[in-house]
Amino acid sequence: xxxxxxxxxxxxxxxxxxxxxxxxxxxxxxxxxxxxxxxxxxxxxxxxxxxxxxxxxxxxxxxxxxxxxxxxxxxxxxxxxxxxxxxxxxxxxxxxxxxxxxxxxxxxxxxxxxxxxxxxxxxxxxxxxxxxxxxxxxxxxxxxxxxxxxxxxxxxxxxxxxxxxxxxxxxxxxxxxxxxxxxxxxxxxxxxxxxxxxxxxxxxxxxxxxxxxxxxxxxxxxxxxxxxxxxxxxxxxxxxxxxxxxxxxxxxxxxxxxxxxxxxxxxxxxxxxxxxxxxxxxxxxxxxxxxxxxxxxxxxxxxxxxxxxxxxxxxxxxxxxxxxxxxxxxxxxxxxxxxxxxxxxxxxxxxxxxxxxxxxxxxxxxxxxxxxxxxxxxxxxxx
Ligand SMILES: Cc1cc2nc3c(=O)[nH]c(=O)nc-3n(C[C@H](O)[C@H](O)[C@H](O)COP(=O)(O)OP(=O)(O)OC[C@H]3O[C@@H](n4cnc5c(N)ncnc54)[C@H](O)[C@@H]3O)c2cc1C
Numbered sequence: 205x206x207x208x209x210x211x212x213x214x215x216x217x218x219x220x221x222x223x224x225x226x227x228x229x230x231x232x233x234x235x236x237x238x239x240x241x242x243x244x245x246x247x248x249x250x251x252x253x254x255x256x257x258x259x260x261x262x263x264x265x266x267x268x269x270x271x272x273x274x275x276x277x278x279x280x281x282x283x284x285x286x287x288x289x290x291x292x293x294x295x296x297x298x299x300x301x302x303x304x305x306x307x308x309x310x311x312x313x314x315x316x317x318x319x320x321x322x323x324x325x326x327x328x329x330x331x332x333x334x335x336x337x338x339x340x341x342x343x344x345x346x347x348x349x350x351x352x353x354x355x356x357x358x359x360x361x362x363x364x365x366x367x368x369x370x371x372x373x374x375x376x377x378x379x380x381x382x383x384x385x386x387x388x389x390x391x392x393x394x395x396x397x398x399x400x401x402x403x404x405x406x407x408x409x410x411x412x413x414x415x416x417x418x419x420x421x422x423x424x425x426x427x428x429x430x431x432x433x434x435x436x437x438x439x440x441x442x443x444x445x446x447x448x449x450x451x452x453x454x455x456x457x458x459x460x461x462x463x464x465x466x467x468x469x470x471x472x473x474x475x476x477x478x479x480x481x482x483x484x485x486x487x488x489x490x491x492x493x494x495x496x497x498x499x500x501x502x503x504x505x506x507x508x509x510x511x512x513x514x515x516x517x518x519x520x521x522x523x524x525x526x527x528x529x530x531x532x533x534x535x536x537x538x539x540x541x542x543x544x545x546x547x548x549x550x551x552x553x554x555x556x557x558x559x560x561x562x563x564x565x566x567x568x569x570x571x572x573x574x575x576x577x578x579x580x581x582x583x584x585x586x587x
Pocket of ligand 1: 214215216217218219220238239240241245246247248249250251252253254255256374375376404405406407408409412428429430508509510511533534535536537538539540541542543
């Protein structure tokens with residue numbers, strides 16, 4: 205256990221791992237990454253749907269996701285990401301068609317191929333959807349899926365080879381400050397002196413910042429369920445992932461069956477969420493009217509995890525406006541894996557005092573939440 209580091213990163217999910225990796229690429233190796241769990245990816249980063257989706261909004265999120273997606277496909281970590289270009293098909297009817305058309309146009313303006321499909325082309329591309337009755341589909345052939353565990357391990361291996369120490373089973377109980385400046389982190393295994401801390405604690409980022417007296421960023425975790433079916437006849441691993449924006453569900457091929465989500469979004473405390481069987485019923489309700497195969501689906505495994513959002517649903521990347529030395533890489537919402545490489549690159553640049561790549565970076569600054577609130581009672585996190 206080191207007792208001093210130039211930078212301490214708290215959390216070894218995509219936010220912390222990608223930041224440490226990009227610090228290492230910049231030659232900053234005096235870094236300690238602290239993770240409470242015994243393994244990487246115990247929460248959102250190891251339990252997400254692995255989808256790389258470029259058609260989205262708002263624009264800054266679309267841009268950083270597209271930059272991240274490009275890196276996963278052809279950057280240094282592409283071999284580890286094992287990106288598979290299966291494409292995506294976003295489905296909609298009514299008002300949502302017009303909104304998706306705008307998002308697709310914005311993607312096309314950035315050189316991303318997005319084709320609008322009618323009902324016959326939709327069932328031609330994904331025969332499972334025959335007779336589903338969607339007004340329009342948007343096919344992005346360059347979208348796909350990655351191997352999230354291999355990618356996360358590659359970020360951490362890259363950080364380590366640049367000199368970083370990655371410690372598991374090491375919960376941070378408090379970030380210590382003196383006169384509004386970070387001076388140390390207090391862990392379950394001792395104290396590490398530092399004047400720069402990266403708060404990459406996912407759903408726990410708010411409570412962690414509270415230990416340093418910062419309440420600047422109002423983050424909210426929301427639970428989402430995923431269901432994996434038993435293998436089904438005729439499911440090709442190359443089927444595009446399908447996201448039905450009007451009926452609120454998505455699915456993709458996985459292990460011979462389908463991985464599905466009812467796109468549920470329920471506020472949840474920062475704690476590992478349990479599976480609620482009501483959401484399997486909700487999924488069935490949403491699937492049955494549009495997916496004839498829904499009656500044959502048998503759920504083999506179900507899990508739930510937290511996606512954490514700021515009120516404007518954009519990531520929070522930058523220095524805390526109140527506490528000097530406290531740096532946020534949090535609120536990654538539903539695109540944190542896709543955008544991870546670009547987020548890590550931006551965070552590392554900002555930590556080094558540079559503006560960072562991309563013209564949307566200023567949208568992510570924590571100071572956008574207005575005047576910082578008065579200091580709070582500082583409390584350690586209960587172990
Ligand atoms: C069901 C679901 C599906 C998703 N699907 C996709 C998808 O298809 N594509 C996509 O791009 N994104 C997806 N996401 C979003 C993506 O998973 C997240 O944006 C991303 O993983 C967030 O990474 P993170 O590092 O911020 O958080 P986390 O992965 O939660 O990592 C934070 C880490 O900090 C640690 N930590 C917390 N407090 C402390 C402490 N006090 N001391 C030490 N360590 C601490 C935690 O143990 C945790 O490991 C999905 C999310 C969910 C929940």
